[in-house]
Amino acid sequence: MNTQTRSNASLEGVASVGRALTLLSAFRKGDDAVTLAELTARTGLVKTTIMRLAITMEAHGYLVRLPDGSYRLGAELFRLGSVYQQSFxxxxxxxxxxxxxxxxxxxxxxxxxxxxxxxxxxxxxxxxxxxxxxxxxxxxxxxxxxxxxxxxxxxxxxxxxxxxxxxxxxxxxxxxxxxxxxxxxxxxxxxxxxxxxxxxxxxxxxxxxxxxxxxxxxxxxxxxxxxxxxxxxxxxxx
Missing domain, CATH: 3.30.450.40 (GAF domain)
Structure with a gap:
């Protein structure tokens, strides 16, 4: 791959990161836990994609999967929010x-x-x-x-x-x-x-x-x- 190709690829961003951010943005004020079906409806992502993304996001503390299969936001987002408020x-x-x-x-x-x-x-x-x-x-x-x-x-x-x-x-x-x-x-x-x-x-x-x-x-x-x-x-x- 030449330098120009690498440069163009970097400018295009990473699709999987975009999907992960779309998933996080699907949570709304007042949400406690959101079902997989509702996340699918809100994001337009298929269930298997959401589940794959959620595994990685759980590992990093951004999501928590509940016993009934629904999801809520993880504590890492609270930490980042606190950092943002202090620096804002x-x-x-x-x-x-x-x-x-x-x-x-x-x-x-x-x-x-x-x-x-x-x-x-x-x-x-x-x-x-x-x-x-x-x-x-x-x-x-x-x-x-x-x-x-x-x-x-x-x-x-x-x-x-x-x-x-x-x-x-x-x-x-x-x-x-x-x-x-x-x-x-x-x-x-x-x-x-x-x-x-x-x-x-x-x-x-x-x-x-x-x-x-x-x-x-x-x-x-x-x-x-x-x-x-x-x-x-x-x-x-x-």
Whole structure:
């Protein structure tokens, strides 16, 4: 085999590893043990393939086969999850997303979380324009009727209310907290479908108009979806 062939093969990945990861990803929140038939239905893999993969994954602690033939996740995944949590830095994921939004739209980009009856600006990248909303990381603002607060209120509720299914995102408001300020916001989710926070653009109402927000919305939604994936989340089925 020549060098070029080996290089191409390495770029294609390993099919068996892909199938093993597909098997792990078939387990869902709330699962205790999953039958072989259900794993087959969820993955599209044949039963014999699942059984062969499971033997190796059991040996390495990733799966446990129960006496009734069903499977549950093994303790090695818990260990890796703990390592991931200790090493995870949300800032490393959020800040590049905010910088990208500012570069694409010219408006300030922020990431908010809820803190009681306030919304906390956790991360922020300012617009290059001199005329902009002066909010800093760590600032606490009221849970008013702004687009940001609405996203935090609606999507931060567990379980998701029916309102989430009928709320078009991103949300846009102008002049809710300050008559001179407009904002457009959309939810971001973390591991599973857990709500992580609100990703938003803010600017003066004279510049971030409804039409300008409509133009920026596809980019905001794309970045929010990518950030959700990088945080280990999935968009919830509402």
């Amino acid at each position: 830095r949300m800032e490393a994921h959020v800040m590049p997303a905010l910088e990208r939004l500012v570069a694409q739209t010219g408006e300030s980009a922020s990431f908010y979380v809820r803190s009681g009856e306030h919304r906390l600006c956790l991360y922020r990248v300012d617009s290059p324009h001199r005329l902009r909303l002066h909010v800093r990381q760590g600032d606490m603002l009221p849970m008013d009727n702004s687009a940001i607060a609405q996203v935090l209120r609606i999507f931060g509720t567990t379980p998701l209310p029916q309102e989430a299914a009928t709320t078009p995102v991103p949300l846009y408001t102008g002049g809710e907290r300050d008559p001179h300020v407009a904002g457009v916001a959309t939810p971001v989710f973390g591991p599973g479908d857990n709500f992580a926070g609100a990703l938003c653009l803010t600017g003066p109402v004279t510049r971030l108009t409804w039409d300008a927000a409509e133009t920026a919305s596809p980019m905001l939604l794309q970045v929010a979806a990518e950030l959700t994936r990088s945080l280990g989340g999935v968009l919830p089925a509402v």
